[in-house]
Amino acid sequence: MIDLGTRLGPLKLKTPFMAASGTFGFGEEFASLMDLRDLGAIVINGLTLMPRKGNPPPRIVETPAGMLNAIGLQNPGLDVFLSRELPRLQKSQVKLIANIAGDTEEEYVILARELCTAGDVLIAIELNVSCPNVQRGGIFFGTTPSTLSSLVEKVRRVCTLPLIVKLTPNVTDITEIARAAEDGGADILSLVNTFQGMVIDTVSRRPFLGNKIGGLSGPAMRPLAVRLVYETYASVEIPLIGMGGIEALDDALQFFMAGAAAVAIGSASFSDPLTILRLTGELKNYLQRMNLPSLEGIIGVAHG
Amino acid sequence: MLLCKAKVLRVEKLAIDCFSLLLEEKNLATGSLPGHFLHIRVGEGPAPFLRRPFSIAGTSPGEGFLQIIFRLRGAGTRILSRACPGDMLDCLGPLGNGFRPRENCKISVLLGGGVGVAPLLFLARRLKEVRERVVLYYGVSRGLEKIPVQNFLPPGVEINLATEDGSGGFAGLVTDLHRSHLQRGLRPEEVFACGPRPMMQRVAGMYRDKKVDMQFSFEERMACGVGACHGCPIEIKVGDSDTVFKRVCRDGPVFNPYEVVW
Ligand SMILES: Cc1cc2nc3c(=O)[nH]c(=O)nc-3n(C[C@H](O)[C@H](O)[C@H](O)COP(=O)(O)OP(=O)(O)OC[C@H]3O[C@@H](n4cnc5c(N)ncnc54)[C@H](O)[C@@H]3O)c2cc1C
Numbered sequence: 001m002i003d004l005g006t007r008l009g010p011l012k013l014k015t016p017f018m019a020a021s022g023t024f025g026f027g028e029e030f031a032s033l034m035d036l037r038d039l040g041a042i043v044i045n046g047l048t049l050m051p052r053k054g055n056p057p058p059r060i061v062e063t064p065a066g067m068l069n070a071i072g073l074q075n076p077g078l079d080v081f082l083s084r085e086l087p088r089l090q091k092s093q094v095k096l097i098a099n100i101a102g103d104t105e106e107e108y109v110i111l112a113r114e115l116c117t118a119g120d121v122l123i124a125i126e127l128n129v130s131c132p133n134v135q136r137g138g139i140f141f142g143t144t145p146s147t148l149s150s151l152v153e154k155v156r157r158v159c160t161l162p163l164i165v166k167l168t169p170n171v172t173d174i175t176e177i178a179r180a181a182e183d184g185g186a187d188i189l190s191l192v193n194t195f196q197g198m199v200i201d202t203v204s205r206r207p208f209l210g211n212k213i214g215g216l217s218g219p220a221m222r223p224l225a226v227r228l229v230y231e232t233y234a235s236v237e238i239p240l241i242g243m244g245g246i247e248a249l250d251d252a253l254q255f256f257m258a259g260a261a262a263v264a265i266g267s268a269s270f271s272d273p274l275t276i277l278r279l280t281g282e283l284k285n286y287l288q289r290m291n292l293p294s295l296e297g298i299i300g301v302a303h304g
Numbered sequence: 305m306l307l308c309k310a311k312v313l314r315v316e317k318l319a320i321d322c323f324s325l326l327l328e329e330k331n332l333a334t335g336s337l338p339g340h341f342l343h344i345r346v347g348e349g350p351a352p353f354l355r356r357p358f359s360i361a362g363t364s365p366g367e368g369f370l371q372i373i374f375r376l377r378g379a380g381t382r383i384l385s386r387a388c389p390g391d392m393l394d395c396l397g398p399l400g401n402g403f404r405p406r407e408n409c410k411i412s413v414l415l416g417g418g419v420g421v422a423p424l425l426f427l428a429r430r431l432k433e434v435r436e437r438v439v440l441y442y443g444v445s446r447g448l449e450k451i452p453v454q455n456f457l458p459p460g461v462e463i464n465l466a467t468e469d470g471s472g473g474f475a476g477l478v479t480d481l482h483r484s485h486l487q488r489g490l491r492p493e494e495v496f497a498c499g500p501r502p503m504m505q506r507v508a509g510m511y512r513d514k515k516v517d518m519q520f521s522f523e524e525r526m527a528c529g530v531g532a533c534h535g536c537p538i539e540i541k542v543g544d545s546d547t548v549f550k551r552v553c554r555d556g557p558v559f560n561p562y563e564v565v566w
């Protein structure tokens with residue numbers, strides 16, 4: 001009997017495949033195509049305390065083997081989420097992880113506290129300290145170790161659910177940031193968010209995106225992300241969720257072998273919304289073929 | 305919304321850089337309404353990375369056929385233009401909110417700019433069944449780009465052509481042609497448009513004081529196509545001074561032009 005389950009510290013998932021924040025909405029958009037309960041978890045779109053209007057168009061542009069996005073965290077804000085979205089999601093029995101971003105430490109604390117008691121459809125909180133597309137907050141907290149550990153500590157005090165900290169790759173040394181998050185009390189790290197990039201429209205001679213700068217995702221970033229997971233695995237004790245350009249089983253296996261105990265699929269869902277379910281089936285066959293009873297046998301094996 | 309493989313039946317060149325693609329997929333054909341679009345995966349591997357959105361230009365539900373009409377633009381449309389009969393195309397659809405024609409109405413006007421005429425051909429066919437007059441305005445910049453719209457329309461739809469290079473029909477902008485008809489007494493009760501933004505903006509301007517139902521179809525870059533990623537915003541007015549970004553793919557692509565911030 002193959003067990004696809006995975007354990008990330010206090011968080012247990014039915015499968016090691018999650019939908020990455022910002023690419024799967026609140027899950028419902030894809031509900032008519034699949035049974036969402038077959039997903040390990042869905043990390044829902046980034047939430048902020050107050051509603052966010054988002055960036056002006058265009059917000060996306062295709063790039064070689066990937067895309068840039070500059071959505072700017074468009075979301076209805078905590079109150080509307082709690083009153084209008086959550087009651088509906090509550091009935092679905094899907095495993096959801098809330099992704100939260102704030103301008104100040106207080107905002108993160110309020111978001112975490114309110115969401116932890118909002119209902120059992122939420123199984124963890126992911127701190128987005130890595131959004132490259134907003135003016136304040138977001139990435140600011142994710143690039144300075146002391147700022148990050150102070151933030152994580154404050155959120156930790158009110159957070160009764162497993163606490164994930166999502167790291168940005170846009171730093172000189174990710175292991176230093178990773179250790180700061182661990183010191184602050186994070187249960188799990190997820191990595192990585194998008195790489196900052198730019199496309200210039202040579203006809204208008206201006207940056208293409210409304211926000212000028214965007215975040216690169218997709219296969220183009222995969223080798224960069226695998227390396228960051230590999231290095232982070234060697235420098236912290238807490239479990240990792242890996243992501244960046246996963247489309248095929250071999251891509252996911254690279255992240256597992258680099259040290260991730262689960263992976264998230266983001267922009268691959270745009271071209272194939274069934275990517276996560278396909279990978280789930282393929283992983284099962286792979287483990288069977290390799291005579292492995294569970295995923296544990298391959299996590300981190302690349303470190304020798 | 306379905307995720308399915310549609311069989312390519314025919315690829316036809318309609319004009320310079322302009323093609324039609326006839327597809328067979330029973331459920332798509334029966335579920336699609338004018339204004340809906342398909343999100344098509346044009347390649348197998350990582351390139352092109354994103355799907356491409358195309359309006360549905362017509363269906364024959366009985367046979368399970370549906371059609372799109374597209375213009376060559378970049379890598380994605382080039383691959384599509386080389387599709388062969390028998391190929392299976394990965395389609396997500398039908399997507400979006402279509403046109404919503406009025407309950408009681410005698411005269412409908414449709415204005416299409418370039419390949420923007422595609423969704424209007426589908427709409428005109430449906431409207432002809434229930435309207436006294438369906439008047440289509442079709443504008444292209446060069447006569448070479450003109451697709452034979454009459455082949456996609458039932459008899460009785462009035463076709464008014466405008467070419468900017470003067471090679472056929474009215475010489476000039478399709479909006480000027482339409483304006484001259486308004487001055488001569490044409491009184492539509494509803495107006496549908498799809499085309500380049502400047503053209504649609506001119507149409508909206510022409511009707512500013514009139515109580516006419518207006519529905520225009522918009523385009524924006526898309527990733528998911530289903531409302532999950534907020535990648536396809538259009539700025540919409542709320543109240544007197546505020547605006548919000550709605551999603552072209554999920555809340556549109558059809559919007560009331562007076563609610564749009566141009
Ligand atoms: C709702 C909707 C309906 C459409 N219907 C039609 C139609 O019936 N016929 C037709 O010819 N075209 C239509 N378009 C435009 C069509 O999607 C683009 O021409 C096509 O995506 C270009 O792809 P490409 O790879 O050839 O061009 P490239 O320029 O190489 O594409 C690069 C990227 O930009 C995007 N892109 C480029 N132009 C547009 C555009 N105008 N709108 C949205 N995304 C764009 C592509 O999807 C891709 O992600 C529609 C667009 C939308 C949003």
Ligand SMILES: Cc1cc2nc3c(=O)[nH]c(=O)nc-3n(C[C@H](O)[C@H](O)[C@H](O)COP(=O)(O)O)c2cc1C
Pocket residue numbers: 020021022023045046047069071073099128131166192193194216217218219221243244245246264265266267268527533535
């Ligand atoms: C359109 C889009 C929106 C995103 N929004 C968020 C977000 O709100 N919060 C967040 O933490 N990450 C966000 N991300 C980053 C993804 O969750 C993921 O880290 C990144 O896309 C890399 O994975 P991928 O290559 O599989 O897409 C977004 C990515 C995309 C493409």
Ligand code: FES
Pocket residue numbers: 525526527528529530531532533534535536551552553554
């Ligand atoms: S393309 Fe994702 S919301 Fe419209």
